[in-house]
Amino acid sequence: MATRKAIVVGSGAAGLTAGWRLAQAGWQVELLGPEAQVGGLLAPQPVAGWPCDLGAHRLHAPALQVPAVAELAQRIPLEKRRRRGLVLVGGRSFNYPLRLTDLAQGLGLRGGGELLGSLVHARLSGRHWERQRAPEPQSDIGFGEFVRSRSGEAAYRAFYRPYADKVWGLDPAELSQSCAKQRVSSSAPWQLLWRPQRGEFLHPRGGFGAWMDGLAQLATQSGARVTLCQLSLQHGDLANLDADAVVHTGHLSAALTPDQQLAAQLDHRGLFLLWLVVADGQPGPVDTWYTPEAQFWFGRVSEVGNFLGHPHGRGRVLCVEIPQGRHAADRDFTGDLGELRRQLAQAKILSREAEVSEVVQRFLPAVYPLFRRGWLPRWRLALRHACASGRLWPAGRQGLWLHCNLDHAMASAEDAVRHVASGGASTQWPELAERWSEVRVRD
Ligand SMILES: Cc1cc2nc3c(=O)[nH]c(=O)nc-3n(C[C@H](O)[C@H](O)[C@H](O)COP(=O)(O)OP(=O)(O)OC[C@H]3O[C@@H](n4cnc5c(N)ncnc54)[C@H](O)[C@@H]3O)c2cc1C
Structure with missing residues (x-):
């Protein structure tokens, strides 16, 4: 039988997992990544020589039940880190988990x-x-x-x-x-x-960017060809790809016609990330501060050195996560550094006297799917449209438009590959993929 050809769209955790598993199953695989590097939301952001994750990223032990996660962890080990989070409420701080x-x-x-x-x-x-977990x-x-x-x-x-x-x-x-x-x-x-406190978490030495490089190596060593083409594929491009199967881990809306997109309302909210370098500072014991209250722009701040686990240089790097919420996407928080510093000092995260030697801002435009009331029937229909050709399988956080952890994204890609390799048509995939709409985000 002639070798079957698959194209995987997207080079984040889900795309790399799909490319790796399809190549292992004997498919000829071409993986198309639209950025200059692999990793998607897990690609590194270099700041002051540190390979920072895009916001606080960690894994918990249940993630190792996903075969792709466990196998990758054999290659690039996950190190245990002591968890020390603080939640700030009413002017006081409490241990997290709360x-x-x-x-x-x-x-x-x-x-x-x-x-x-x-x-x-x-x-x-x-x-x-x-109770009533099914989102009817x-x-x-x-x-x-x-x-x-x-x-x-x-x-x-x-x-x-x-x-x-x-x-x-x-x-x-x-x-x-x-x-x-x-x-x-x-x-x-x-x-x-009564819930037991999770006292530790897992993080790869060198950050998740290095972990994604390891995943890309597994895919290429299994025979997948990774092409970083810097192209964002839209509906017509996806329909014309020359392949027996397309696993699409880019945005689900890209697999829809403009009319279908309008009806589906697959909107997102973004996230501003600001990294503050304090050249002469030292990380304290806290890894993450959670700040739900409205007085702070940020919802979470992390101490990057306590995730990387070893100093990549001297000093401290703080990663400040400001959800887009009601902010305009082009807002430049580096122009409001005085106010940001005031809030960080009020939250006792960074003293007013600390000398910040560098600030880097980055906006991630589409990270939180915006589930409006009654989203489920619209989402089901969108998936059916995307899969109507019988040869396109959406998977991963973007492909399925999900709130999910990286292990869920990888597991959904493995799931899609199993279905592709079994010879099923993608018109059956929406029903099977529905179980991924039920996952809960672990923090
Ligand atoms: C701030 C933040 C913190 C997080 N913390 C954690 C954590 O602590 N633990 C955890 O497990 N998970 C965490 N996550 C979730 C985790 O990052 C994601 O679940 C995972 O990275 C998703 O991988 P993916 O491959 O599905 O999507 P992505 O990484 O988004 O990859 C999608 C790929 O598809 C490409 N693409 C998109 N559209 C197109 C198109 N039209 N054409 C071609 N390519 C396209 C993208 O460019 C990208 O390469 C966090 C997420 C965020 C935003």
């Missing part, structure tokens, strides 16, 4: 009592974060109502509402309940009373 008992104590008699009371009330009302469109009551009924008014006001506004910049009533299930239900407040 323990509700600490929080209630820290907020004092009134605030803590109100918070615990609202959670107990919500619990007694019989609503549970895990008829019952999408929206983010605000979903969270309020499960965590109570006080917790909703303290964390969830400001968090939603910061990330999506939309009224929580317009957002789907899926945003709560997928992005915040792993930290359902009630569970925090």
